[in-house]
Amino acid sequence: MTMKRSRLAIYTSIVAAVLLLVLANAHLVYVAITSQPDCVTHLKGSGEATGNFRAARSSC
Template identity: 70%
Template sequence: MSAAAGTGAKRPARRGIVLALALAALVVAVFVGANAHLVYVAVTSQPDCVPHAKEVGIDGAPLRAARSAC
């Protein structure tokens, strides 16, 4: 009878460990997926051109873009 009681006591502990590992795996998967999406968007997006001064001091702008992509 003690053997049956011993296996019954181990089962909830195993279930808790499995649940904790599954939850940890889910958190890691969401974290990796979010970072992968962030890298994908950063690499594939190209910002639109905005009007800016092409030369220093034109249109009252003291600064200009370092290198224009437009």
């Protein structure tokens, strides 16, 4: 009987770990899809400041 219980505990732990991983990834996908970052100021032209990055295309 102890062998069956230990196998059941192992399988239950594996299923719980996989379920936790799937739920965590589903939450990350949900947050990535539903969130919209705020607009930030960025360099508009190429000659404003050297060495700084700018947006390829502004969505604001």
